Amino acid sequence: MTEPDSRLAETRIVTERRGHVLLIELHRPDKRNAADFSMLQQLSAAYGELDSDPDLRVGLVHAAGDHFTAGLDLADIGPRITESGIDYVDADGINPWQVSGRSLSKPVVMAVQGICLTLGIELMLASDIVVAADSTRFGQLEVSRGILPFGGATLRFPRAVGWGNAMRWILTGDMFDAAEALRIGLVQEIVPEGSQLDRALELAERIAAQAPLAVQAALANARLAVRSGDAAAEAELQPALVRLASSDDARIGLEAFATRTTARFTGH
Structure with missing residues (x-):
C-alpha cells in the first residue's frame, strides 16, 4: 500500500458520472497532462471507483486541454523509483495499466487528442476502444530517455498491431500520426479534432445500455x-x-x- 501523498490535494484527475458511465479526466493541462505521482495515485483511485460501484458500467478516459498526455513527469517520478520499482496504487485502487494487482472488470473507452506519448499509448493498450482526433500524434519514446516501456507496451503493443508494427515504433522512439495509428489498429476510430469526446461518450453509452x-x-x-x-x-x-x-x-x-x-x- 502506498503512503498518502500531501499533493493529493492538487486535482490531477476529475471524475464525472454520466448515467452509468464514469468520465475520468486527466487534469493537468498546464503541463500537457504529464503524469506525476499524484496523477498516478488519483487515476488508480478512479479506476477502483469504476470497478467497485455496481451502478457504474463503463469508464471513459479523456484529457483536459490540447493534449492527452506528454507521458511521465520524470522529474517527479524518477526519484521515486526504488529497487522494487514504483508503487502508487492503494488498497482500493486498480492499476490503470493492468500490469499488477487485480484486474478491472469493466470496459474502458478512451478519447485522445494532441500529443499522446509513452504511458498514454500504454493506457490505450490497456483499454478496450479508442477514439482519436485526426490531429493526434503518438510516440512510444522510452528508449530515447534511457528506459523501457513499463506500462504494458512490450506485452500488448505486439499483440494489438503485430510484431513489426510494434517494434517499428517501440525501438525507434519515432512519432507517428493518427492515420498510422488507425492503419495498425492502435485506435478504432478517427474523428475531427474536438469531437473525440462526444464520439467516445456515444460508444460508452452504447456499451452501458447493454446487459x-x-x-x-x-x-x-x-x-x-x-x-x-x-x-x-x-x-x-x-x-x-x-x-x-x-x-x-x-x-x-x-x-x-x-x-x-x-x-x-x-x-x-
Whole structure:
C-alpha cells in the first residue's frame, strides 16, 4: 500500500458520472497532462471507483486541454523509483495499466487528442476502444530517455498491431500520426479534432445500455484467452453462459426480444 501523498490535494484527475458511465479526466493541462505521482495515485483511485460501484458500467478516459498526455513527469517520478520499482496504487485502487494487482472488470473507452506519448499509448493498450482526433500524434519514446516501456507496451503493443508494427515504433522512439495509428489498429476510430469526446461518450453509452453482467463476462473471457490461452477461455464459456442464463438481465433481454421493445437492464 502506498503512503498518502500531501499533493493529493492538487486535482490531477476529475471524475464525472454520466448515467452509468464514469468520465475520468486527466487534469493537468498546464503541463500537457504529464503524469506525476499524484496523477498516478488519483487515476488508480478512479479506476477502483469504476470497478467497485455496481451502478457504474463503463469508464471513459479523456484529457483536459490540447493534449492527452506528454507521458511521465520524470522529474517527479524518477526519484521515486526504488529497487522494487514504483508503487502508487492503494488498497482500493486498480492499476490503470493492468500490469499488477487485480484486474478491472469493466470496459474502458478512451478519447485522445494532441500529443499522446509513452504511458498514454500504454493506457490505450490497456483499454478496450479508442477514439482519436485526426490531429493526434503518438510516440512510444522510452528508449530515447534511457528506459523501457513499463506500462504494458512490450506485452500488448505486439499483440494489438503485430510484431513489426510494434517494434517499428517501440525501438525507434519515432512519432507517428493518427492515420498510422488507425492503419495498425492502435485506435478504432478517427474523428475531427474536438469531437473525440462526444464520439467516445456515444460508444460508452452504447456499451452501458447493454446487459452489464454479459458485457463483463464477454470482456473477461476475451481477456482470459489473451492471458491464459484459448483452452482456458473455452473451458469457461459454458459455465459463464449458465450463470448469465439465470440472471434477471437474461430474462429482461428475452422479454425485450419477444415484445420488440428496448431492454432496460438492471445488472442483476
